[in-house]
Amino acid sequence: MDIAFIIEKFILVAVIFGISLVIAMYSTYAERKVAAYLQDRLGPDRAGPFGILQPLADGVKMFMKEEIIPTTSNKWLFIIGPGLALLCACIGTAVIPWGSPMEIGGKIVPLQVTDINVGVLYIFGVVSLGVYGVMIGGWASNNKYSLLSAIRAASQNISYEIAMGLSIIALLLMTNTLSLKEIVNQQHGWHWNVLYQPLGFIIFMVCSFAETNRAPFDLPECETELIGGYHTEYSSMKLGFYLFAEYINMFVSSAVMATLYFGGYNYPGMDYMATLLGPTWAPLFGTAILFAKIFFFIFFFMWVRWTIPRFRYDQLMNLGWKGLIPLAIANIIITGVVIAIIEKF
Amino acid sequence: MSTQVFYFVATLSILFSLLVIFAKNPIHSVLYLILTFFTFTVHYVLLNAQFLAVVNFIVYMGAIMVLFLFVLMLLNLNKETEPVKSPLIKIVGVIAGCCLIVTLVGSFKAATITSPLILKNPGLGLVENLGKELFGPFLLPFELSSLLLLAAMVGAVLLSKRDEVEA
Numbered sequence: 001m002d003i004a005f006i007i008e009k010f011i012l013v014a015v016i017f018g019i020s021l022v023i024a025m026y027s028t029y030a031e032r033k034v035a036a037y038l039q040d041r042l043g044p045d046r047a048g049p050f051g052i053l054q055p056l057a058d059g060v061k062m063f064m065k066e067e068i069i070p071t072t073s074n075k076w077l078f079i080i081g082p083g084l085a086l087l088c089a090c091i092g093t094a095v096i097p098w099g100s101p102m103e104i105g106g107k108i109v110p111l112q113v114t115d116i117n118v119g120v121l122y123i124f125g126v127v128s129l130g131v132y133g134v135m136i137g138g139w140a141s142n143n144k145y146s147l148l149s150a151i152r153a154a155s156q157n158i159s160y161e162i163a164m165g166l167s168i169i170a171l172l173l174m175t176n177t178l179s180l181k182e183i184v185n186q187q188h189g190w191h192w193n194v195l196y197q198p199l200g201f202i203i204f205m206v207c208s209f210a211e212t213n214r215a216p217f218d219l220p221e222c223e224t225e226l227i228g229g230y231h232t233e234y235s236s237m238k239l240g241f242y243l244f245a246e247y248i249n250m251f252v253s254s255a256v257m258a259t260l261y262f263g264g265y266n267y268p269g270m271d272y273m274a275t276l277l278g279p280t281w282a283p284l285f286g287t288a289i290l291f292a293k294i295f296f297f298i299f300f301f302m303w304v305r306w307t308i309p310r311f312r313y314d315q316l317m318n319l320g321w322k323g324l325i326p327l328a329i330a331n332i333i334i335t336g337v338v339i340a341i342i343e344k345f
Numbered sequence: 346m347s348t349q350v351f352y353f354v355a356t357l358s359i360l361f362s363l364l365v366i367f368a369k370n371p372i373h374s375v376l377y378l379i380l381t382f383f384t385f386t387v388h389y390v391l392l393n394a395q396f397l398a399v400v401n402f403i404v405y406m407g408a409i410m411v412l413f414l415f416v417l418m419l420l421n422l423n424k425e426t427e428p429v430k431s432p433l434i435k436i437v438g439v440i441a442g443c444c445l446i447v448t449l450v451g452s453f454k455a456a457t458i459t460s461p462l463i464l465k466n467p468g469l470g471l472v473e474n475l476g477k478e479l480f481g482p483f484l485l486p487f488e489l490s491s492l493l494l495l496a497a498m499v500g501a502v503l504l505s506k507r508d509e510v511e512a
Contacts, residue, residue, distance in 0.1 A: 077376075117471055121399040128407025132379070135411070139372060139418050147418060154415045158408060178472055 012113055016093050024247035025055040027298060031247075034302040062240035070233050074140040081137025082234065082241035088130040089248035095119040096255050097181045099265045099287035103279035111283060112181060119180035120168060123256055127164075127211050131157040133245065134213075134220060138230035149229035152313070153220035156210055159320040160217075164207035166328035170200045170335040171260060184264035189271070192263040199331045201261045203324050208253040210320070213246060215305035219313060254297035258290060265290040351391055358384040371417050379410045396472045 029044065029052065036043025044051035069078055099111035116122060131154055138150025171193060175183045187193055194201045210217040221229030228234075231242045258264060265286030267273075274282040311319070361381040368374040382405045389398035479487045 077372075116395065118395050118399045121396075121403065125399055125402040125407055128403055128411075131411060132414075135414055135418070136376070139414075151415060151418060154411050158411055161408070 008109060009113060012109075012111070013094075016098070016113065017090065020090065020093055020248055020251055021244075023251050023298075024244050025059070027247040027250065028058065028243070029055050030298070031302050031305075034299065035306050038303070038306040059240070062237050065236040067236040067238070068233075070142065072142045073233065074142065077136050077140035078233075079238070081133055081140055082231075082238045082245070083133075084136060085130065085133025085245040086241045086248070088126055088133060089245040089252065092123055092126040092249075092252040093255070095122050095180055096252075096259055097184050097264060098290065099283040102283040111287060115179055115181045118178045120172065120178045120183070120260075123180075124161075124165060124168070127253075128157070128161055130211070130245075130249065133242075134230045137234070137242070138220075141230070141233035143233050145226045145228075146230050146232050149220045149222075149226050149232075153213065153230060156213075156217065156219060156316060156320075159317060160207045160210035160324070163203055163320060163324035163328050164211065166325065166332060167200045167203040167207065168260075170328070170331045171197055171204075173332070173335050173339055180259055184259055184266065187263040187266050189266060190263070190268040192261065192266070194261040197261065197331075197335070199327065200335075201257075203328050203331065204261070205257060206319075206324060208257065209301070209304070210316075212249040212253055212301075214250065214301055216308045216311050217316065218305075218310060219316060222310060250298060250301050251294065254294045254301070255290075257297055258293035262293050347391060351388070354384050354387045354391070358388070371420075372414070375410060375413050375417055378413075379406055382406045382410065393471075396475050 032054070033043045033051075035041075044054040047053035047057045069075060094113045095116060097110075097112040097115070101108045101110045103109075134153040135150045138146040138153070141147075171183075172178065174193070174196060175186055177183060177186075183193075209215075213220050220226075221231070223229070226232070231239050234242060265283070267286070267289045270282075270286065273285060276282075277285060358381055361377050361384060364377040365374050365381060368377055382401065386398045386402045386406070389395075389401060
């Protein structure tokens with residue numbers, strides 16, 4: 001492990017970290033603009049041209065607000081909760097391949113922090129860990145509404161994790177690998193997995209909505225029933241951490257969906273572009289394509305949020321256990337049978 | 346390097362498992378147990394058993410402990426609700442503890458310093474090799490254990506259904 005390797009990875013991690021924070025920041029702005037557009041309003045337009053300085057103003061506001069820790073709360077866990085939520089949101093980016101290896105000054109640099117051979121499962125583990133931030137924060141607040149919300153979050157997360165895992169299994173039957181880099185490379189050009197796994201993709205997408213606590217699955221923060229949900233007692237930047245974690249989660253799950261099902265940094269005609277742009281700029285163009293896909297998914301998350309009303313709790317559980325899990329199992333069986341038939345002939 | 350990391354993580358494992366027992370609050374106990382499982386995951390990574398590490402991470406840390414926490418949060422255990430233990434139970438506890446100490450001392454006396462375990466095939470813990478092992482030489486035990494899990498699942502569903510019919 002030489003110094004150059006560590007510096008290279010350090011720069012990559014810092015860049016990815018910075019990009020995800022900036023995207024999360026501007027997702028709050030985009031969310032308000034999309035909401036405004038769908039509701040025929042203007043949205044934020046005071047701070048800077050078109051209101052693009054609004055996230056900065058919000059950030060300053062978050063830091064300046066008085067910080068209140070309820071006296072009956074469990075102080076340490078109350079502080080750990082939002083920190084854990086943000087941490088779990090950020091570490092998911094480590095295994096996503098952001099682009100094909102790039103040539104910088106005669107040196108090939110992979111645009112991926114680490115290519116572990118269980119990449120898909122790593123993402124899955126990080127997702128399942130994400131609920132602890134909500135649970136610990138909700139319990140430590142010592143507030144009935146927060147506790148109810150924490151329990152809702154936990155049961156929702158566990159229910160939809162199963163369907164999510166099953167939908168990935170059908171994909172893995174086709175790819176024969178758990179490494180995200182190899183999965184992306186198999187989708188060279190236009191051979192995107194969504195063309196072969198449309199049902200699997202829909203199940204995976206619905207489950208990622210549930211795992212990120214986004215509408216219509218945002219029952220843990222259902223304000224008509226639970227005041228503010230698990231962050232009722234939170235104020236200042238701790239509240240900001242929770243809100244930020246949600247947007248980073250949205251970014252990471254968009255990236256995972258784009259990587260697993262929509263070809264990652266692959267696009268039709270990439271071989272021609274590679275000869276045209278050369279080994280330095282072509283990978284960057286691929287990365288730009290990946291980000292375009294990610295932005296589309298983020299927009300889709302917002303579009304759904306402002307279109308579909310929230311589920312009732314029993315509807316949520318029915319959809320998860322009686323709808324998505326049987327569908328996912330059927331998808332596995334169909335995929336398995338088709339692969340067996342193709343291999344036979 | 347690897348040995349030092351092992352000793353550091355092993356110390357943490359023991360520390361957190363002790364905290365699981367000594368924590369007064371059951372929720373804290375569960376949280377320490379989660380940390381203990383996390384150190385186990387690190388042990389698996391050190392042994393190059395990546396698949397086992399990540400499965401331990403998902404199943405134990407991500408699913409089972411969430412359910413533990415879930416149940417404990419609903420129970421809301423306090424000092425007041427804790428049943429008063431009779432002196433008889435305390436005496437039984439002391440005797441059982443002494444027996445445990447005798448057993449532990451006996452086993453430590455018999456223990457000798459072993460040479461570190463060296464895997465014949467360092468890539469055994471990778472997904473591909475593990476799958477080939479499970480579906481090759483160990484196919485029957487693997488299928489039997491999956492049958493056992495299925496039976497447990499059906500049993501759990503049946504038990505919860507019966508209550509519903511009676512009520």
